[in-house]
Amino acid sequence: MVSIEDYGEFETAWCPGCGNFGILKAIKQALVNLGRSPHEVLVASGIGQSSKTPHYLNCNSFNGLHGRSLPPATGAKIANHELTVIAVTGDGDCYGEGGNHFLHTVRRNPDITMIVHDNQIYGLTKGQASPTSEIGMKTKVQTHGVFNMPLNPLSLAISLDCSFVARGYAGKVSHLTSLIEKAIEHKGLSLVDVLQPCVSFNKLNTFKWYSERVYEMDDTGYELNDRVRAFEKSMEWGEKIPLGVFYVNEKPCFEDYLDVLKSGPLYRNPPATEKVNDLIDSFI
């Protein structure tokens, strides 16, 4: 039996009251609920407050470069597709610096769960606008307020036919836990964008701000693979912000196209030295 304790309890470098704590709790709980042992799990990240998450989990962890959580996560999944791979990243990390990887990982559809701590700000570098910051938000760099159109990650993912798209909220830990569980169980790339208050730098999108707006969608009465409906729902943002699973499209994932994986994880396949030698010999 896997328990929460197996995933460890660490001192963090996060500010007291940060939304990241709720997300960390939900990740642990989801892994425990699914019975995944720490050794079966890889959590890979880029750089940011969000990307410190692997440091606080007692499992396989990888902390790479800013914007680059997805390519190493994909690489690790291919080398050992028996691993449960979770990429934790931030709105800056994933939608800005690493935006290109986001687009192409969605297209590639590896069986990875992406958890984006979306605090609508660059937390680690102390509060500059991110790709999801609201128009008008003032920061030390955006002194007159943000004027670039915020990126809508859910609409973008759905437009690219991402195979699983959901939104959670760091202030609703049990709901978020169930979303993460579904995302991990889903075969293919799953995006869980998590609204995460940054208490130190985002004075606009606070716990209060989110709590007054978020609601759990009623996910009965329609097909989750209805892309147009999902797209429409993803554009709801303002007075009301929907949470839940927006879109699911079961389709073959990246690994399914790789015949070489059929005989088991790459790391376990011994090099075919003899066969190669035979081949070379046949030319001599």
Added chain:
Amino acid sequence: MTPENKLDKSKMVVVEGSYAVAHAVKVCRPNVISAYPITPQTHIVEDLSQFMADGEIPNCEYINVESEFSALSALVGSSAAGARCYSATTSQGLELMHEVLFNVSGMRLPVVMTIANRAVSAPISIWNDHQDAISQRDTGWIQIYAENIQEISDMTAQAYKIAEDKDILMPAMTCMDGFILSHVYEPVVLLEQDLTDEFLPAYEPENILDPKNPLSFGAFADPNYYTEFRYLQEQAMQKALKKIEDVANEFYDVYGRYYGGLIDEYRTDDADIIIMAMGSIVGTIKDVIDKLRDRNVKVGLLKVRSFRPFPVEAITNVLKDAKVVVVLDKNISLGLNEGALFTETKSSLYNTDIRVPVVGYMIGHGGRDIKIDTIEKIIDEATEVMKTGIKIESQFTDVKEELI
């Protein structure tokens, strides 16, 4: 002869290093600034944003972007259109710019960029060393290292003047040690607007993107032409050697402040032992030298300001009468076990008549504190080299055996 540095105390204010740089950028009247936040560069761009917000930088656009790659790429466009351009970055941000750095220098665009030097990942470190900029040494950017806040701030105006000179037209990086200079408060004279207007002429490029006179930037050069582009860039670098000296002198004439040209010297006249280094460590070394001079150890300092172009002649001139040379490097070329300044100093001496032993120490990686004791120990070891010859040519300083 080193002119005397005339700091006007009545003009001095206590500010953070990043602020002094941002202020210097402001008075250089840039037209386009683009940058992406990264520790420890962030305060520079925040201060510049504030100046922008307060309307203190007229005729200037600040472009917020999603990565360093975009920041410098945006400036490629702006500079090609004739704008005076500025950026600042460090560490991973600078490494990410690598491809664009070549693009800027190859198109001969005189962009100026401040580097708040920081170690590179992995492992993650936000602290100072010089690996980030040194790793970009072959990209065709002028690289100048500053010892203190006054110097890095003043160097901004010098960098524009050197880079934009019609004989040079090469981009320039001015390097300041991250945190040690970027986040420290010191009394400085903020770069004066009136004097800067006198010192730094408006940027008047000859070749720009202009609908009235269409030109191509970045076109294809087949093997018949490519070599000459590189050759001309190298020629420009060689001309920059003199230009850097001239501009330092002109700066002195206008502002009364001087930090050396390509290099600077401290108590080298009769020195048997000469220590070479770049950046803020130079201050610590000067203190050690004063202390040891009191004990009659004949030691002096050769501060290297310009790492690119590399001042071979200026350096060999100083080293020619020394009995031993010690080079301190906050970087390493993995696989050679040498720091870059050490390697290049040795190569400068080869094929000359100068026969002086040179030893190298790699020091201060990832921000490890460089203590006075450590430098004293290095000088002690150099004294031994004078007597018995070189035992270890190049080595890490301060490795903690217990961690290995």
